[in-house]
Amino acid sequence: MRFVKRMHYLQDIQLFQYTSTMVWYALLVGALLLVPMVVGTYWVSLMILIGIYIIVALGLNLLSGYTGQVSLGHAAFFAVGAYTSAVFTTKFGVSFWLALPAAGIMGALVGIVVGLPALRLKGLYLAIATMGFGFIVEEIIVQWEHVTNGVNGMMVSRPSIGAFSLESDERFYYLVLVVALILILAIKNILRTPTGRAFIAIRDSEIAAESMGINLAIYKTAAFAISAFYAGIAGSLFAHFMYFIGPENFTILESISFLVMILVGGLGSVHGAVFGAVFITFLPELISTAKDYLPRVIAEQAGLQAAVYGLVLLLFIRFEPLGLYGRWLKIKFYFENFPFYKKDTFRRIRKFHRTEKQ
Amino acid sequence: MSENHFFQVSDLSIQFGGIKALDSVNLQVRQGTVHAIIGPNGAGKTTLFNCICRQYKADSGEIHFLGHNILKLKPHQVISKGIARTFQNIELFKDMSVMDNMLLGRHSKRTTGIFSDIAFWGKARRQEVFFRRKVEEVIDFLDIQAYRDQSINNVPYGVQKNVELGRALVMEPKLILLDEPSSGLNMEETQDLAFWIEDIKDDLGITIILVEHDMRLVMDTCDSVTALNYGSVLAEGSPKEVVKDPDVVKAYLGE
Numbered sequence: 001m002r003f004v005k006r007m008h009y010l011q012d013i014q015l016f017q018y019t020s021t022m023v024w025y026a027l028l029v030g031a032l033l034l035v036p037m038v039v040g041t042y043w044v045s046l047m048i049l050i051g052i053y054i055i056v057a058l059g060l061n062l063l064s065g066y067t068g069q070v071s072l073g074h075a076a077f078f079a080v081g082a083y084t085s086a087v088f089t090t091k092f093g094v095s096f097w098l099a100l101p102a103a104g105i106m107g108a109l110v111g112i113v114v115g116l117p118a119l120r121l122k123g124l125y126l127a128i129a130t131m132g133f134g135f136i137v138e139e140i141i142v143q144w145e146h147v148t149n150g151v152n153g154m155m156v157s158r159p160s161i162g163a164f165s166l167e168s169d170e171r172f173y174y175l176v177l178v179v180a181l182i183l184i185l186a187i188k189n190i191l192r193t194p195t196g197r198a199f200i201a202i203r204d205s206e207i208a209a210e211s212m213g214i215n216l217a218i219y220k221t222a223a224f225a226i227s228a229f230y231a232g233i234a235g236s237l238f239a240h241f242m243y244f245i246g247p248e249n250f251t252i253l254e255s256i257s258f259l260v261m262i263l264v265g266g267l268g269s270v271h272g273a274v275f276g277a278v279f280i281t282f283l284p285e286l287i288s289t290a291k292d293y294l295p296r297v298i299a300e301q302a303g304l305q306a307a308v309y310g311l312v313l314l315l316f317i318r319f320e321p322l323g324l325y326g327r328w329l330k331i332k333f334y335f336e337n338f339p340f341y342k343k344d345t346f347r348r349i350r351k352f353h354r355t356e357k358q
Numbered sequence: 359m360s361e362n363h364f365f366q367v368s369d370l371s372i373q374f375g376g377i378k379a380l381d382s383v384n385l386q387v388r389q390g391t392v393h394a395i396i397g398p399n400g401a402g403k404t405t406l407f408n409c410i411c412r413q414y415k416a417d418s419g420e421i422h423f424l425g426h427n428i429l430k431l432k433p434h435q436v437i438s439k440g441i442a443r444t445f446q447n448i449e450l451f452k453d454m455s456v457m458d459n460m461l462l463g464r465h466s467k468r469t470t471g472i473f474s475d476i477a478f479w480g481k482a483r484r485q486e487v488f489f490r491r492k493v494e495e496v497i498d499f500l501d502i503q504a505y506r507d508q509s510i511n512n513v514p515y516g517v518q519k520n521v522e523l524g525r526a527l528v529m530e531p532k533l534i535l536l537d538e539p540s541s542g543l544n545m546e547e548t549q550d551l552a553f554w555i556e557d558i559k560d561d562l563g564i565t566i567i568l569v570e571h572d573m574r575l576v577m578d579t580c581d582s583v584t585a586l587n588y589g590s591v592l593a594e595g596s597p598k599e600v601v602k603d604p605d606v607v608k609a610y611l612g613e
Binding site: 009010012013186189190192193194195196197198200201203204205207208209210211212213214215216222226268 | 411413432433434435436437438442443445449450451452453454457458461462463464465466468470472475476477478482483485486487489490491494507525529
């Protein structure tokens with residue numbers, strides 16, 4: 001067990017609670033920097049995808065996990081970012097370094113537009129409304145041919161810094177790593193300041209949030225905007241990573257897989273978004289590896305992957321609602337308090353004295 | 359501004375369907391006093407609070423606080439004028455720690471925007487330090503250091519009540535509305551509450567309006583009382599006068 005001696009008011013919200021934590025994270029970043037030198041191209045490209053999905057999951061977690069607004073249309077924001085970046089770089093010849101933030105900002109603007117009507121919707125209705133928005137964007141991509149090339153998709157090139165090209169996966173990997181780290185830091189900062197607390201307050205009790213002086217309209221819209229900004233940035237990276245984007249990259253299934261990421265990783269935690277993105281990106285790999293060992297009847301089923309997704313989600317919701325991050329916390333707690341771990345430490349106490357929502 | 363006009367409700371009415379929840383209610387509260395609102399269940403006490411905090415839209419009437427017309431404000435603007443409230447059935451942010459709950463009380467005082475929060479440098483950092491210092495002061499005042507880092511889910515009911523009071527105090531309001539602060543508390547906790555109410559009034563100079571059923575607490579702490587029944591004012595005056603008022607006795611005990 002460790003005891004913290006509080007010497008400063010900001011001690012509770014330091015990024016690294018203990019020196020040892022800082023050392024571990026430094027080691028992790030060091031290891032991530034070494035990845036392209038150690039593993040093959042295939043694994044590097046998987047890591048890039050993970051990085052991109054981490055960015056989306058961070059944004060979606062801010063919206064759904066922290067602010068409590070479920071979005072089933074996040075692939076749409078992802079698509080807006082991807083197409084903004086693709087159109088800007090290929091049709092207008094804008095540099096990638098301008099197109100990347102532009103993709104984020106465009107995502108944020110669309111997020112605000114979606115967020116405004118969503119102010120009046122809650123829970124299931126909001127989920128369905130955002131899902132409808134996802135379908136609309138998908139359809140726009142298909143139909144708006146002279147901008148998006150419709151179903152033919154768009155070819156996108158990799159960026160470069162002056163003469164230094166990021167053409168190879170290894171170099172692109174560092175770009176994604178840097179962007180992801182900056183965005184993780186940004187979200188950490190949001191969450192430890194009044195803005196983030198306001199988001200969480202809206203999730204827990206809108207009526208109390210309002211009486212704290214939180215303008216629900218502004219903060220809900222802001223949550224949508226920030227979340228869509230993240231998805232937009234990720235979309236831009238995705239487009240330039242894949243060389244080619246088409247409407248089939250941004251379907252409802254993609255939205256659901258984003259949602260599964262944060263549910264499996266852990267709703268309402270930054271670690272959860274990261275864990276979830278890693279897990280969901282590796283899952284298809286795991287499934288295809290496992291196929292060799294499964295009986296043929298199962299291995300050759302067409303919907304195997306979707307079924308496994310569903311099963312994983314069900315099992316997590318039933319047995320580990322806090323997701324992988326919750327499990328991580330429990331393991332950590334077990335070792336920190338070694339002989340004293342009790343199963344009930346994390347059990348939630350049921351309480352019955354909450355007011356009816358007005 | 360005369361002291362009489364600190365807080366004034368005049369002819370406030372609100373109707374839900376055919377039920378007149380409040381029927382031209384008048385109420386004056388002087389600065390620096392503790393004012394109790396009593397009445398049987400369904401008398402409209404909490405409805406009155408909800409009207410003041412703009413959770414309900416009053417049909418007619420006016421509420422003035424320090425010269426501001428409260429009924430023209432949006433719900434989230436009420437606190438910026440200096441009115442804080444607690445809820446009858448605790449409305450805390452249940453997945454946050456006690457500390458974070460109370461920090462939210464400072465929200466209305468924030469001067470930074472979302473972008474400076476993202477940078478978390480300079481002004482945002484200083485503001486956070488200042489907020490935390492204020493919260494620590496209130497934690498100290500209410501004696502809840504032991505629960506500082508615990509999640510609201512794991513904290514006993516009595517402490518939750520205190521946290522809610524603390525969250526209102528952190529706002530540094532001029533007027534606090536306490537909705538049944540003693541409900542669910544045991545004798546000892548109620549006595550603590552009585553002391554805090556005195557301290558809040560005398561040391562912090564905050565005016566209090568409370569809805570309360572515990573007549574002993576009302577007699578001990580309050581300077582004036584309004585009795586409501588079926589949405590209209592039955593009696594008004596000092597606690598001793600009001601409890602002896604025949605209408606009030608009739609409302610509570612029947613004929």
